[in-house]
Amino acid sequence: MNPDHDTHKESIMNDFEGLEFGLDTFGDLPRDDSGEITTYGAAIRATLDEAILADDIGVDAFAVGEHHRPEFAISTPETVLAGIATATERIRLGSGVTVLSSDDPVRVFQRFATVDALSNGRAEVILGRGSFTESFPLFGYDLKDYELLFEEKIDLFSHLLDEKPVTWAGTTRAALHEADVFPKTDSGRLRTWVGVGGTPQSVLRTAQYGFRLMLAIIGGAPARFAPYVDLYRRATEQLGTPALPVGMHSPGFIAATDEEAKELFYPGYKVIRDRIGALRGWPPLQRREFEADVEGGSLYVGSVETVARKMAAAIRTLDVGRFDLIYTAGGAMRASDRMKTVELFGTKVVPMVRDLLAEAPTSAPRAGAAFGL
């Protein structure tokens, strides 16, 4: 176990100042204004422009995912984050998620420590097992080792986070003997989250290592994740690991009106949803299911006010300290519409959510307050 001793106090203080809001993308290939799908290079540069705007308008965090599918331009998050690091001033830079199971923890540490240096300490690692499985055959791993790979690699990664020579042995990677890994970070520890899709075991493991918990809530009512938040809090209390904020990330899209947002978002979302659904055995998406998820589920699609009210409700219900919106889940949308959603999120939605939460304090304490610090 390697709890966040060094940064614990500071992190809690930061979180007390308020909720954090982030924007997440997988680097989906957008369309240009003539309707053409852009090249991969142009998609990466579009992501960079969106991150620069998010930084300008005060969004707290920006995260890019790791995928190995043709729809997504980002397969190496840290390389993209380093480009963003140079072009931004204050926004936190994370992965969403780094598929640790099919990567080498030593390389992951080196890449993130480099992003952390280039961004003046703004890197955050979000580790996950990945909800997609393409990376397993691509990097020569067997899906039957899914659990073991993550278990061993998160253990090694937790040792590397101490930034001291590491001696380690396992079955999924070569052993290390007093291996000192560089570069070192200025803060001495990378901020680390674990992205969890809904297995209690993952929640417990996250608490055990003293990592932050990021819940991926991509469908259904957010309330059904409340037991996971509760489990994480109870586990950290019992294990004596730091009670760090819980985050959530969900897809959404913001436009001038609810109707416009839905019309711009739905076609591309259905294409992607059905393509992934075909691989996972889901039936094609029906418009009424989409409407239901916008209404009461986990799609934050609509006008500024609609999305803000929905976010405020979810934040209260789950008592989270961080909310990330996956703003490119609408697939091959126009880059200009994506940019607009980033702008509305940072300039309108986030301030409105803060106002809504301030004007109606509830009996449920806020995430930071729950720690009694």
Place this chain on the structure above:
Amino acid sequence: MAGLEFGLNSFGDVATDGGRVLSDAETLRLMVEEAQLAESVGLDVFSVGEHYREGMVDSATPVLLAAAAQATSTIRLGTSVTVLSTQDPVRLYQQFATVDGLSGGRAQLVLGRASAIESFPLFGYDIADYEDIFEEKLDLFLRLMREDRVTWSGTYRSPLDAVRLHPRMPEGGIPAWIGIGGSPDSVVRAARHGLPLMMAIIGGRPERFAGHAELYLRALAQFGQPELPIAQHSLGFIADTDDEAKNVHWKRWQPVVKQVSEERGFYPPTAERYAEEVDTGALYVGSPETVARKIAGIVRANHLSRFDLKYDVLHLDRQARARSIRLFGEQVAPRVRELLADDADDWRLTGRTPAQIVRGGKAVHA
């Protein structure tokens, strides 16, 4: 001599600032500033190495180059060298396709087997397989760059079945050079694969590599490959006068070479040996005029169309680094071009200029 190119190489050596040793993170940020400086003084390429030891911060090369890409607009960005043997060619393709996308097509690579071996135990490879690993991974990497969908199997990596990687590099890939340290086999391999040759000459009389260059050109012809560029990478430092350059550089060079000599079992550095390296060897240390004359001479002797200077040494002061970069770009490079233009026919082995070999920053295979 418009075809002659000048590159600046860093191994991520930790710098000092007025006697204070910079942190790893500060050094990384300094390197991005130095890439910007290299661009502003007209240098053609900025490259970073790949090392896994204390005092060197270049372990995640593509991440660093991505930051430099965003901070610059015209300079090409490469490696010096990428330790292909202990990398996964699939990740490497993805990372460099990303740097190429971020930089608008300015990414390139020098692939090598590495002279430092730290990466073998760190990533679980057996140094005994050194040669086979490199050959196999080079084959896979080139196929990933040159083909659309790749089906492949080998010994040191899991097989690929009709894999098409994302993001895509431009068709044909990005310029990839082969870095060699003196092995004729490596020279022939570069020619066989149709890749340009980067000769790392870090000690001894550099003219002894003329034979390697000639072997390369003959091998290219025999393999039916087009004529490709030859480059040299060497260590150096430029200051306003020869004495200043030597005094500042020796102080930082001596302890580093002493340690390496103990680890690898070669000669320990002495002042005499250092003076000899500067005068007739592979250290390009001195005033702009001294270094320019030395580079012009070796460009002729070794049939070069590109010269890369490794400018950093552990704990060299950041001001001295900046001054050296500035003098290299603003004074040495133009002076070398001038010296070569004075006697243009003398330095080319054949009638083709490097400008025909390299078009728009891409090697002809790209």
